[in-house]
Amino acid sequence: MGGPPKRRAQAEKKSSGSSGDSSSASRDPTQRSTPKSIPRLDGNRDPLISGPHRVPTEYSKVTDLKNISEFLGLAGWYTARGDLYQFRNFDVDTNTWKITIPDSLPQRPAKFNSNGREISVTLNTFNVVQAPNTVVHQYDVAWGGDTDATKRVLIKKIWHSNAVKAALGEPTNLWVYDGNKLAWSGKRLDRDETRITVDLDEEQGRPQNGGRSGKGNKHTIFLKWTRQVDFNHLRAFLDGQASWSPDCIDTINFLDHVMREGPSQKYTQIKKSFFQRGEQRFDLGGGIEAFKGVFASLRPVLNEKFQKTLSVNVDVANGTFWRAQELTRAIGQVFNCGPPQFQQRFRDAKRDWKHSQLKKDLRRFKRVGVTAFHVKEKETQWTIDEFVGMDATEAMFPDPDDRRPGVPPTQLRQISVHKYFQTKYGLNCTSNLPVVKMTKKIRGGAVYLPMDWLKIDPNQRYNTKLSDVQTSAMIKFAVTLPKDRWAAVMHGVRLLNWDKDDYLSHYGLKIAPNATKVKARVLPSPSVQFGQGSRQATVDPKDLVQGRWRLDGRKFALPNNERPIKAWGVCVIQGRGAVAQPQVENFVENFVKIYESHGGQIMSHPKFGKKPWMGPGNLADGGELVAKAFNATGNRYQMRPSFMIFIVNDRNVDVYRRIKKSCDIRFGVASQVLQSKHVMGSSPQYISNVCMKVNAKLGGATCVAKSTTLPKIAPKSSSIPTMVVGADVSHPAPGAASGEAASFAAITVSADSLFARYWADVQTNGNRVEMVTTNNIDEHFGPMAKNWMQRVGKGLPPARVLYIRDGVSEGQYAAVLEEEVRDMKECFKKIGCKQEPKFTVVIAGKRHHIRFFPDQGDRNKNPLPGTLVETGCTHPFEFDFYLCSHVAIKGTARPIHYQCILNEGNWEAAELQQFIFEHSYQYIRSTTPVSLHPAVYYAHLAADRSRAHVNDTPVSSGKKEAKAEQRSSTGSSKNQVEIAPLQAISNVMGLKEVMWYV
Template structure:
């Protein structure tokens, strides 16, 4: 399956200048890629590879990408050559609370790993080789010249596709130089341009890998060391070497030829592969071993079809004539047109020309240009450099008549120094190419249908993928003496006890039956909300705007829904003022644009002769642009809480749906529905009731694809603002472009505001004694940055608020990870055989020594439940292991907008919501001329280049009615 991509890369390197593809000049090589300046902690994702080919040093940030994950925080400190902090929390023991349950995991233990010494080599290339083209490097590595020089197949070598190689054989010299002539090996004549396809490979011995260091570490007799890192890195690559030669590899996943495709629409298809990754783990009997995590991988790929058909699919057009008309309308402002933006998703897609039967060349798309075949010209070498149109060239040379009006495709290859333009009609997308852009709503829906499988089906699929990997017959595993069990690990899990969950009123709470909590679902029928609205937010002056058009609601349907809403909300304890029983109802017109909200808001205000305190909008469909337009006006222009409803639900007018709407409305008006009371936590903690602040944080990045290197990332931070940890404040701001760490300024702004309010309203002006900081969305390699940058900044923030050094709170920092491949298959689960809420796993997949665990706190309605991986990386607050685990589980029952526990702690769940909602607050107005204020721009270095990208701050939320103090984001 990897063949087409390899052939394409090689073709781009080898195509002679006499090729009948038009263009001018010889092959233009890519400029040197400069190494990033060394940093102890990378602040951006995806650093580029340095141009220098110095031997790998893990202390260089760019070299860390070669490492496997699951080293733990100590392993990453060791990899960077830095001292491991004494404050790093270690596992305290296993939780004994609740009851025991057996859970099968999708991990497979390594029974045996090498004992003989393995030699590690650095691989570098001569200046004539473009080292950024990984497929080309693999092609050279697989050449006959290299294989003979390295003694293969007698001596098997492992190559990481970049600059590391390993062998059990030591070369008889410190550095080996190999010359590879790819033209000669493939029986090709040298190109007439004289540019030879010859490459130099330098293989230099750098170190030996002795497995005794890893053994000592696993036995607890030695800490992390460079030798351990080398060993884990080597074993991880050995695991992937065999599959990478048989299947299409995408990072740590492999996709087999012939898998059944699933059409997602828009020229994209999905099929299943296998994910496999090595990790050191703790066993149930206390041993530390290596294990392989195997899971089903779901990949999205471009459909192999004519490029013209793919373009129509992506644009949702029925025929080429519609495309031509769209191009003509977009030409006047091509560079800023939506069409060019949509077509940009084809960048780096490989295609093959098919205008000739005898020879076909492979190319890589760079962009689409607005010129068609009659407008674009080039110097034709067959006519002594005379300029000729693309249309005339194809007509004269191939007797092909190209279609007028279609934009041409500019490819990455240059000929004789000039760009090459090809017609869409005679290009076909090569098979098995990953689709890297964000799926649209329809494709996402289809992808969920494809990916979601029940636990028993997923477990069977995993076992089939284990058989596909065929470890017993893998020549590389056998060669290095590695033996892996094909039986999944079984862990002794714990089912944590559920808390009590009480609805209101607060002075006479009603408790949800424990059986409902164990099952993970309860009803709102007949229940009063625990905490009422804020006194100032009793609904009196409020309005309802029903947007007209297709699928819109009529006035009778609106009246019926509002009548039912008021009745049900009052039944839950909602309060309405004297005029609130009849809101102002008005129609809305999308043609009004941004004034739609203003008209409804002003009309409501005029009706009640007062500032509206709440607005409800009924929309016709799930159009995200309409939703964000409404939220932007309500949040930033008028400062009014708002609720958006779909017309189909208003028409259905069902009580259960309305009760769920009441949950959101009630939270936005200052109340909450239920609160948990722990029967276990008071018996665990011996602290004399210390005041605790809970902070959540998340940074969300733009979806991959065209333009993502110019768009903003968003940092959201939340803080519990009541003694029961139910209500939260949230603040959000742009955070550069793909900058993962929350910037210092954002922390000062967000935490400064919220901590000051917390101290004045909850603790009589005093700071908390403990802070529980739950951070989402960072990889293992960035844990240290959370401590050294974000936690440092938050502590500085308390100092700036006047808190004395000795009163700075003690921090406990927990990373909540959901992007992993661990799954639970309980011996006895719920009706779908998913884990019961509160299932805690601490062995079989966890770090051998560090303080981490997997917790499944929710019920999966569809598919296989994904537990959350929690890792405590700082514990100044001295949380006991069972105390922290129980707290995280119990708080999942307090999520204000659902009647079930949620998978992720609410602090970070709300940060997700706030980060997504604040996309509606983007400031898209052009920057005025003249001097910008300091706060008018945020600059960051992107992860894909060294350009400085300006990212605008968000529009500020209106301050007229204290919206920021509500749960505006739910």
């Protein structure tokens, strides 16, 4: 568990629980559940507990704790969501809940890694030198029925109103509010339950009722005292005298909000990042701009002095925002056209507006804040709801100047937006432009405003997926060298200005101005070996440290001896930029020569020698493009082709996926897609890189990392049959239609005892369901596990399984154990294993803000491959570490955060760290170590490639795969979305036995 000594984890932990349903105690832990919520205290009822046993606030779903999720650890989440993953019982005698945290959660090893050499590394973390010791009172916040609590701007406006400030004793008494359900104060109000009424019309000097029929603009806020924040629990936890408790979670939640309260009032806040309004903008095109801000996050850590304390992680934040400009200009930039062209698009789309592509594309403007400037002295702010299929002459609304007492708004005279603006303000509205419907209603009716007189407000986040061009520009903007990134971090620290933060000083929180400096290790590199006959079979140790070596003169460690190229073809896609026949022949000649120089096998045909079929391909043929090339190749050789090359003219992803879909699904043939510009250049280094991928797709492997360290620290390790499994679930990008799009689950399994090659299988995984479903594990992991037993294990199951999972947050760690690992163990039982393999589960995380700034690094001052950090930013008690195993080509290197959440296989810390690091050197398609363990990297590739296998044939009345089959306790999709399965890969040529996805 994530609390201190293991013996305490084994004991029942007594803590206050929710005012909830005790029937959850009988939940069968082997039964996959639908998303389940824990009743959250709302401040108005508490049927079970009262008096001295006041309950702390509970957290009903993952998003409730997003702001502090980075440091709860597995045990913290078990505590916060105890109702979901383990039994809870209510003890009537003590009037408390008993929560039992599993006793198998791995603890931080007693011994730190001593291999390699010690170096000094500065981290972008700043230790808390003084924690609050004042009394803090926590209040539940509720709103009256007339207030829409989902409108954050409205809630913020009410909270900061004069009426609320006066009632709460501001500014003498500084309150902290989370914008949702909780508020904190250093002073207790006179009454435990307080009601405050706010009239926003009166506050803002507007006429009473604000133009709204009879309702007014009055709001009621209810505050109810629930508890006193107990800092003693957090101190006891950090001192190793107590386990995680809801009190600890509440305390950290409070401290996190104290950290953010001051900056949020000065800067634009997006989650934990703050953006100063005066920062320099960087144009990304399409009406979008980027600028830098500062990220800050509080967490408990094991510091550089091996003390358990609090620390603040500060980093650069790169935000994308709508450019503040007139809406018509923004529309022109988004659609890359002038007003006449957009008007024509609108006229065409109006024929079927509901189903039009234009309506879909305009959804990206939903909830964008705009200002109407048709009245210069009285500009008003609105929020876009949608664009409607009417222009200003067609959109009608009740004329506000038609004031007849007793006549309902629906019976007033109707007037068009165009005529109203013309008669009321003397302004014209451009025809054939869609009017904009706003979220706010007036007198119960929709508000329509013309695009001409709206401008986008500044500093509004753009949260739709960037285009390829915008992404490329964003990378150029975001990527900075360590020196520049460190300067930006310190600039952020100055912006946060902790010493002058009124809230920090009011509550007694003090943060060190100097960054943490830790003793790290650079782990010893493995011996990277190539095949016999290489000019230099082993990579020079200096090249290993530098993180880059050359392939020329070296033969593949595992060539394609079992799958030599016999019948193969080269299809050249015709069109602008297509490669001429002589250039194709030159490339093929060089490819054959270089592939064979690396040990690759190409069989010589009696008639054609080693020259493939070469012919044109026409995109107008659609799916038949591949069929024609495949058949022509087969006819030439009078046998089924074993390998196909396609030369395309650009990076069009649709063309790429169409080719891959036919090759993988229809013909089951290994294929390689090349760009014409690279084929024309015919660079030997480029061809060598292509050869690595081709060799893998034909059953080979580039190199093998042989350990010189593991035999010393874990001498029995090599004799233990071990399977490595990787998994990743990729979700649709945010934006239009993502609520109906598929998520893809990819699982990889090591295919040999060297861990050089991996099988992979993919399948849809519902809509935004994070856990790999039971069905997917049964149908895809099961067959690969059986393959492993037959081909690697010699009929026996592995003694241990190392499962490396990517892409899950801390709140989902428990679900990985309770769902995915459980299902994998069931698979082994189903294939007849009498003894269950011992599972060790490691989560690999990339989405964090920890960076290393070594005193001595590479030429860019980035850390060298193998830089390991175990203190300063790691969890106080749980088994985690940060490892930088690669060399950053551009910018600042991002280490991977590995957290071990299950260790049945009893891996020693040094063994696990060295194993993961060394495998990064045998990534099959590069001559560098990679940042992430290859098992997970390959899962990424397979998940991305699976998008080419989507069954996009229109579904009629046939049976679909129901969402019920995709259930997971951590699925976040709100709708019952039906997701069709992928089309199956054809295995007629054994494509699934090789690395088809690289």
